[in-house]
Amino acid sequence: MTGARDPAIEDLLAAVRRDFAAKLPERGAELAALVARAAWDDVRRAAHKLRGSAATYGFVDLGAHAAAIEDLLLEAADAGAAPDDAARARLDALVAQAVAACERASQEGA
Amino acid sequence: MSGRRTAPIGRADGDVPPVLAIGEIVGDAYEVRAVLGAGGMGEVYEAHDRVLNRRVALKVMRPNIPADYLLREGRALAALHNPGVVAVHTMGLHRDVAYLVMERVHGLSLDRVVDDRRARDEPFETGEVLDLLVSIADTLAVVHRAGLAHRDVKPGNVMLAPGGRVVLMDFGLVLPQADRAGHRIVEGSMQYMPPEALAGVVAEGEAPLGDIYALGILGYELLVGEDPHEGDDATSLYRSKAKMPQPRVSRACPEVPPALDDLLVQLMSPDPSERPPGADAVLWSLRSIRARVGRGGEPRAFSALLVDDDADMRTILSLHVRAAVPEAVVEEAPDGRGALAAVRRHVPDLLLLDLDLPDMNGVEVCMMLRGMELGDACMIVSVSARATRADVELLEQLGVQSLVKGPTLGQELGNVIRRMRPGSRGRAPSAKR
Numbered sequence: 001m002t003g004a005r006d007p008a009i010e011d012l013l014a015a016v017r018r019d020f021a022a023k024l025p026e027r028g029a030e031l032a033a034l035v036a037r038a039a040w041d042d043v044r045r046a047a048h049k050l051r052g053s054a055a056t057y058g059f060v061d062l063g064a065h066a067a068a069i070e071d072l073l074l075e076a077a078d079a080g081a082a083p084d085d086a087a088r089a090r091l092d093a094l095v096a097q098a099v100a101a102c103e104r105a106s107q108e109g110a
Numbered sequence: 111m112s113g114r115r116t117a118p119i120g121r122a123d124g125d126v127p128p129v130l131a132i133g134e135i136v137g138d139a140y141e142v143r144a145v146l147g148a149g150g151m152g153e154v155y156e157a158h159d160r161v162l163n164r165r166v167a168l169k170v171m172r173p174n175i176p177a178d179y180l181l182r183e184g185r186a187l188a189a190l191h192n193p194g195v196v197a198v199h200t201m202g203l204h205r206d207v208a209y210l211v212m213e214r215v216h217g218l219s220l221d222r223v224v225d226d227r228r229a230r231d232e233p234f235e236t237g238e239v240l241d242l243l244v245s246i247a248d249t250l251a252v253v254h255r256a257g258l259a260h261r262d263v264k265p266g267n268v269m270l271a272p273g274g275r276v277v278l279m280d281f282g283l284v285l286p287q288a289d290r291a292g293h294r295i296v297e298g299s300m301q302y303m304p305p306e307a308l309a310g311v312v313a314e315g316e317a318p319l320g321d322i323y324a325l326g327i328l329g330y331e332l333l334v335g336e337d338p339h340e341g342d343d344a345t346s347l348y349r350s351k352a353k354m355p356q357p358r359v360s361r362a363c364p365e366v367p368p369a370l371d372d373l374l375v376q377l378m379s380p381d382p383s384e385r386p387p388g389a390d391a392v393l394w395s396l397r398s399i400r401a402r403v404g405r406g407g408e409p410r411a412f413s414a415l416l417v418d419d420d421a422d423m424r425t426i427l428s429l430h431v432r433a434a435v436p437e438a439v440v441e442e443a444p445d446g447r448g449a450l451a452a453v454r455r456h457v458p459d460l461l462l463l464d465l466d467l468p469d470m471n472g473v474e475v476c477m478m479l480r481g482m483e484l485g486d487a488c489m490i491v492s493v494s495a496r497a498t499r500a501d502v503e504l505l506e507q508l509g510v511q512s513l514v515k516g517p518t519l520g521q522e523l524g525n526v527i528r529r530m531r532p533g534s535r536g537r538a539p540s541a542k543r
Contacts, residue, residue, distance in 0.1 A: 009433045013520075016429060020422050048466055052495035052515035053422040060517060067496070 028102030062101035194249030217271035218351035245276035253387035257316035305352035326377025394530035434527040446470035
């Protein structure tokens with residue numbers, strides 16, 4: 001994830017990455033629950049956090065899904081409205097992909 | 111300072127008639143009021159902007175100097191937007207003479223202040239010199255990050271303006287770092303030019319190291335009161351700079367802190383590869399020395415403040431900081447208010463700042479820190495998942511570097527810290543995290 005470095009640093013990075021990955025299924029479920037409640041601002045914040053941290057911990061796919069969710073909600077917010085039906089359908093699909101990516105990352109990181 | 115001044119290379123000498131007349135109207139708006147300065151390449155006038163009713167500085171090139179110089183200067187200034195450089199208003203052509211309209215900065219040039227202090231036998235205090243060097247290095251870091259090299263850093267091009275503002279003037283020799291042919295042309299002020307520039311052999315990518323060299327000469331002159339090298343022509347100066355033992359401030363001023371003495375030796379190294387790798391590194395070293403001078407000289411550990419509302423990000427950022435500096439003291443804050451409170455308690459060496467915080471955004475935090483002058487004493491690096499181009503430009507104006515969250519963040523952060531602390535290595539931190 002950061003190129004050739006001291007093995008001790010790599011061990012520590014691997015350990016924090018495992019800790020992070022272990023929590024991902026729970027975070028995916030929280031994201032889905034927020035979408036079900038249509039708590040759009042909370043969804044955007046949760047997606048924003050995942051976007052940055054997942055990408056930094058090396059879970060690039062998950063980071064990309066979270067980025068797409070955040071961008072979609074920012075567009076809706078810029079338009080001054082909740083996501084319309086088309087956006088909601090896209091959002092549901094993206095969240096499903098993000099939840100699946102959380103599960104995969106959890107298994108990959110274990 | 112010795113008072114000896116060699117003629118700038120690449121600039122014409124001799125009496126030449128002024129390009130503009132007092133009272134002349136330039137570009138239908140600017141009435142020439144007075145001559146502010148004249149050199150071999152051009153002249154700077156004070157003018158009255160009759161449309162906006164304000165005073166401006168108006169620069170023109172002499173007829174024998176290619177207008178390209180002024181265009182390069184105008185574009186460089188337009189790209190920078192920093193309190194350490196003058197703001198550019200517009201450019202135009204008047205009677206086939208290119209002109210550049212800039213902010214009129216009121217103040218005293220540093221060489222004049224130096225001369226006045228010498229006349230009154232009032233040497234510069236170490237703290238004063240450190241403040242000046244920090245301000246100039248801060249501006250040079252912005253210039254270099256924009257891909258430019260100033261190439262004429264000297265006291266005559268440093269303006270001390272009201273409110274403690276220090277402005278780097280005269281970007282007439284500025285060049286993109288990538289302009290290989292331009293850097294082989296020998297031009298500038300010889301006392302401040304590094305040996306490789308005097309010899310016309312500046313290597314690709316090393317132009318900023320010439321500015322760093324000049325900063326070292328300037329620091330030496332302010333502290334010692336005379337030029338570090340002897341020679342009235344390019345050849346003798348080259349010999350002195352490249353072949354003679356390096357000057358040390360402590361020989362004339364034993365009271366100067368050893369860390370500053372060593373840093374100036376590094377800045378003035380004849381070998382560009384032995385100088386600090388960039389103005390950011392110089393800036394960090396100067397700030398660190400200044401902090402120690404202010405605290406009686408005791409050593410202190412490198413400190414970092416990590417501001418992010420995501421605990422997972424703080425964890426990995428902390429690890430990356432301690433990977434670069436194992437002894438680092440790392441503090442964390444989850445929001446903007448926490449960050450401001452932490453900085454008030456203790457100004458860190460490095461502040462890693464998420465832009466998207468729950469209570470205020472990172473740009474606002476930066477502006478508040480700069481406004482309180484607290485942020486001036488630390489290196490601020492924004493760390494963001496989705497900074498807009500506008501955010502990045504605004505942050506650059508505030509002297510803030512930007513990094514993007516992602517799989518290479520650790521490596522990029524390590525590089526930033528190594529530029530700040532050239533001696534640091536990626537050793538293992540302790541198991542505590």
